[in-house]
Amino acid sequence: MLDLILCVDDDPITLMLCKMVIAKSSFAQEVVTAQHGEEALAYFDDLKLNNLGNDIARYPKLIFLDLNMPVMGGWEFLDEFAKPEYADVFKETRVIVLSSTIDPRDINKSKTYPMVIDFMSKPITKEMLEDLKKIF
Amino acid sequence: MKNKVSKISLLFILFLMFLAFVSHKLLTHFTSDNNSGTFHLIITLAIIMISGIIFNYTISKNNQRNNKIFDKLKRNNDEIRESNERYDIVAKATSDTIWDWKIQEDHFIWNKGIQGIFGYKKEDVGNTSKWWFDRIHPEDSIKMSIKLYSFIEQKTERWHDEYRFKCADGSYKYVFDRGFLVKDENGTAIRMIGAIQDITKQKEEEQRLKLLETVITQTKDSVIITESEKANKGIPKIVFVNPAFTEMTGYQSGEVVGKSPTVFMGRQSVKNDMQRLSQALRKKEEFKFETINHKKNGDEYWISFSMIPITNSEGEHSHWISMQRDITEEKHREKEREQLIRELTQNNKDLKQFSYITSHNLRAPLSNLTGLLNLMQDIPVENLELKEILNGFSTSTHLLNETINDLVKVVIIKDNPSIQKEEVLIKDVFENVFNQLSFLISLHKPILKIELEKVTILNINKAYLESILLNLFTNAIKYRSPKRTLRIFVSSKEVDDEITLIFKDNGIGIDMERNRDKIFGLYQRFHNYPDSKGLGLYLVKSQVETMGGSIQVESEVDKGTTFTLTFKK
Secondary structure: OEEEEEEEOOOHHHHHHHHHHHHHOOOEEEEEEEOOHHHHHHHHHHHHHHOOOOOOOOOOOEEEEOOOOOOOOHHHHHHHHOOHHHHOOOOOOEEEEEEOOOOHHHHHHHOOOOOEEEEEEOOOOHHHHHHHHHHO | OHHHHHHHHHHHHHHHHHHHHHHHHHHHHHOOOHHHHHHHHHHHHHHHHHHHHHHHHHHHHHHHHHHHHHHHHHHHHHHHHHHHHHHHHHHHHOOOEEEEEEOOOOEEEEOOHHHHOOOOOHHHOOOOHHHHHHOEOHHHHHHHHHHHHHHHOOOOOOEEEEEEEEOOOOOEEEEEEEEEEEEOOOOOEEEEEEEEEEOHHHHHHHHHHHHHHHHHHHOOOEEEEEEOHHHOOOOOOEEEEOHHHHHHHOOOHHHHOOOOHHHOOOHHHHOOOHHHHHHHHHHOOOEEEEEEEEOOOOOEEEEEEEEEEEEOOOOOEEEEEEEEEEOHHHHHHHHHHHHHHHHHHHHHHHHHHHHHHHHHHHHHHHHHHHHHHHHHHOOOOOOHHHHHHHHHHHHHHHHHHHHHHHHHHHHHHHHOOOOOOEEEEHHHHHHHHHHHHHHHHHHHOOEEEEEOOOOOEEEEOHHHHHHHHHHHHHHHHHOOOOOOOOEEEEEEEEEOOEEEEEEEEOOOOOOHHHHOOOOOOOOOOOOOOOOOOOOHHHHHHHHHHHOOOEEEEEEEOOOEEEEEEEEEO
């Protein structure tokens, strides 16, 4: 079971659904959420601030990321998160794109980011999480 | 000659003297009067001498006159001979055919030209004017004879005419004939001499040029010829405009000839191309441009303007030929087309936007619904009514989800007109498809007959081909006939640069009479089966066409259906 994961989605119902499915399948201890990319980055910034000079002991090892969001979308977030200021600090964090799109161009694009390990279609299901458990 | 005359005179005198002497001797012999006899003799001799001298004088005078006449005659003779010779030489030298017509006797003589130029044999050439007239082209003969006879009757001073003259082989030659009259002392025409010139070549050239000229005069394109600047120091001067020019610009020929083309080409219209135009003029290069111009009455029109430099026989640039075409309508059409393309592009963008909305904004809440329903399944529901409602809710949600997923698939295919293609071995694709269909195949146990040419390689998108075959196989299984075992026959063949894939089943078929136009349509269903959505064949066709192929269908109710897919290699 994972300790902490982050769900980024602008839709509160999706977030609620995520939390419920994750809890049901005992996939993670704690789920933090963000409404868009900027909020997610702010969360990581806070983590860095609170642990100035120290190694960050506890940070999300997995992010479920939506693509289509206001303020900052999924792609923009990935671009930012791939930069050394994040990628070097949160080395173990992996991303799963969880989107309602099934456009193959999006799927191909997601493969260009090293931290993205999968592209999944909504809705999130217990079966998906069972499969993921094998990786983590 | 003179000596001869003197000799004759001397002999004559001597003879007479001898006669006088003899008669005197006889007279003296028979008479006695000696004195009177001698005296008579002297007188006689004197008379003889005198008459001899007179005789000599008269004869020599006469002789002299005769000689003069003879000399004159001889000279005349020489002149005539020379003139004859000259005539012969000239007749030989000239290509003209010369004829000589004694009008009263109607006797006609031709020189050798009639043989050489017109190909008649000597014996075929007639010697009457009829023979001549008979060989004049029927269309020319009346006009020609009117002119000829008014000349012979001396109503006109000169006669020359052009007409067609028949050759020995039946063809006609264009000739130019000139004639002169010989009159007697009363002024009556007794002879006519003429010279026929073969002008067929000139005439043909003339006709050819006339024909070529019609190109300029009849064409709808405006044509202008200008002199080169060198000949004119400065701006080229117009030397010719054709009728189409007047039609197009409104300027009459007289208004522009002798002037520069700036008369009808506004400065405004050449402004953009001024640089290139002046360069082309300088370098004597062909030049072409399109511009808005104004007619004489101010109307605006679009012209396509081209200029071609022309050189004279010495290879020097002498003229410019310029052609203008009114392209106003084309320009309008072009504008309309551009407008249409803009509108279509916008519409297309809107539609793409719409499909994006479909795939995102519809799918997002729908996936939430599905997710929530999934969660709900684990919660026991006591209320039966609520349970039924939730079941209906779940079914509808899944159906909606499927429909939207299908639509998104279509949108993706339509949005990718040029998808990635690769070399695909058909056999591999079939293996994949059968793997996916293994459950259905084991369930219904159709008889499959697959005849694929071993090396059939298609340059296509593998995923699409799989999807196509999957659709066709599931259709064949879904719409099998309950009366007989399902047979599916798939074959492929290569013809030229095309590969044809034939997919044949013995299922329930489709009524082609009613559905030919709808068979590949979106949401077209031909059988009321619960899981038929009318999407499969639409997807198949879309995918085939996206890969540049085509699909045909033949079907008979309760016999089966055959799909023929054709792909370019």
